[in-house]
Amino acid sequence: MVEVRARRIAAAAFAALAVLGAGAACGVADAGEASVADKDALVIGVNTDQPGVGVRTDNGTYEGFDIDVAKEIAARLGVREPGVRFKPVYSATREDMLQQGDVDLVVASYSVTPERKVKVSFAGPYYVAHxxxxxxxxxxxxxxxxxxxxxxxxxxxxxxxxxxxxxxxxxxxxxxxxxxxxxxxxxxxxxxxxxxxxxxxxxxxxxxxxxxxxxxxxxxVNAPFTDEPYGVGIRKGDEDGCEAVNKAITGMYQDGTAARLLKRWFGTSGLKITTTVPQFEGCV
CATH class of the missing domain: 3.40.190.10 (Periplasmic binding protein-like II)
Known part of the structure; x- marks a missing residue:
């Protein structure tokens, strides 16, 4: 009986060590994920079917307000255009693509909502639409x-x-x-x-x-009924990256870049455009 009990104790101890080892390995992997603030290249999810906001042209290039915002943010994070790659996203795929690591950021008329904040983090917003x-x-x-x-x-x-x-x-x-x-x-x-x-x-x-x-x-119709804060989607938990993107957005408003881009894409639309930096959501 003593021998059997000893074997059971040893087996339990081995199993516990295995679980702890697996947890530690998982922790190392999570900790090893690079923040977007430290990357030399970025894959950014964007829309392809929203004229003025984000479209893919016939020759395969991307253009629109969100595209220019994405380029500006990347540049202020230290990543110039050769290191920036755009990837199409849709309303139904944005969270999954961030969670799976298919994209580093999403700049795609991505309204911040409580439901979405459960799955991903948001920097910004960089604009509040209606x-x-x-x-x-x-x-x-x-x-x-x-x-x-x-x-x-x-x-x-x-x-x-x-x-x-x-x-x-x-x-x-x-x-x-x-x-x-x-x-x-x-x-x-x-x-x-x-x-x-x-x-x-x-x-x-x-x-x-x-x-x-x-x-x-x-x-x-010009009968707005909601506020739609456009956030920059980012992997959940990347607080350093979120803070870095917030700093980039603040700089865009302070130096007039945001106002210039808004005027470029919507200056003749008749919409009332806001050119002051929006209230940030906070990096959680």
Whole structure:
């Protein structure tokens, strides 16, 4: 009996050491993940279908307000353009791509919400947009605010919080038309497959401008009903990286870079643009 008991004690001790060893190894791996503040190259997740905000052009390059913001942040972190690579993200994939390490940062009209902060961290915001409504110009007299979306066909982008803000939070029974991105919403709107698009005003201004170039007349209702703080998505726990990005954003506002970029992309849109540094969320 004594011998059996001794063997059991030894086995238990060995198992405990194995568990501790595995935990220590895991801890070393976690601690070894490089902060974005220390990287020589960055992969940044961006949108590809939001004119004025983030698009991929026919020749494969990226342009828009978010793209310029991403380049500025990278440069202020010490990473110049040869070391910056953009990777497409969608509303439904942003958290997963950050968590899996597919991207280092996400700069993609990424509104900070309590639900998202459970999964990832946010630096910034670098701008506070406002959710509004885009309709065909001929329908503008019929849609003056969010309540006029009742019973109308409204684009619902998978993974975006914009439709739930209308339908769930405001209790407006709009009819969902599901799409993967806002370029699809724009096509549906001009081709009369839906009645309205509701999302951040910067995105709507870009969509309206893009439609105008193609001869389609759209109108932003100018009836904002939310604040949409655009954060820079970052891996959960990278507080050093978050603080470094916040410092970069502050510098962009202090030296006039942010105001210049906002004017470049939205100066003729008719939107009221804010050029003071937003209230930061805090790096948690």
């Amino acid at each position: 959710q509004d409504i885009l309709v065909r110009a001929a329908d503008a007299p019929k849609v003056r605010d969010i309540h006029d979306l009742q019973g109308r066909r409204l684009c619902k982008v998978r993974g975006s919080v914009s439709f739930p803000r209308v339908h769930d939070e405001q209790g407006v029974a709009a009819l969902p038309v599901e799409e993967d991105g806002y370029s699809d919403c724009l096509t549906d709107l001009v081709e009369n497959r839906l009645d309205a698009v509701s999302t951040d005003d910067l995105i709507l201004a870009g969509l309206a401008g893009n439609a105008s170039e193609s001869g389609h007349k759209l109108a932003v």
